Amino acid sequence: MQPSMIYTALRRQYGSNHSWWPAKSRFEVIVGAILTQNTAWRNVEAAISNLRKAKMLDISKISQADLATLKRLVRPAGFYNQKAKRLRDISRHLMAKWDGNLDRFFNRPVWQIRDELLELNGIGPETADSILLYAGNKPVLPVDTYTFRIINRLSKSNFRKYEELQGYFYKNICHNSRLFKELHALLVEHAKTTCKTKPICRQCVLAGACASRKL
DNA sequence: ACCCAGGTGGCCC
């Protein structure tokens, strides 16, 4: 099953309003992208809520924050020792190199921004791509565990490496940030609702594929 | 008492 068909099927099932990433600012997307690493979104919400109440959802504020304070605030998201540091590191980087100005940060070739993000400790390909797509509106597709699971089942493939699966999409679907936002959101939605971890999902959109054990 | 969640980096071979 091709990516474009998967997209069509998911969209028919879940609708089109998934442009998604619950955040009130671009910086909040960045914060959420780091906090959600291997963590349920529910827990991320609690951490972001703490940051908001403490008026810390701000590049400058976090860049100057006391590490112990930051750890306390993001604690519900788990891995709080490393995540607090990662948040402060990227904020400091944005302040030092871009004067905290995200317009300037994002206003250049995508590969250049991506490389810079990947240089930072704690920012891997998925986090970088989520930031590029949802905070920078760049035509980049984040590939998460859900994407691996769904695509490998549906296509009877066995993608293992990030760039490989991402490349598969890039070759088979048009590069468009609106489409990518929706596609990624739909894959997450599908994995979270109908098709849980190891489902035999009878009611799912891709029921035919499920039944034939491709999913 | 398990298992999992919108990953990443370090270490070992």
Added chain:
DNA sequence: GGGCCACATGGG
């Protein structure tokens, strides 16, 4: 380059 492992909280 691939295969483990630690990192940590909260919900099912």
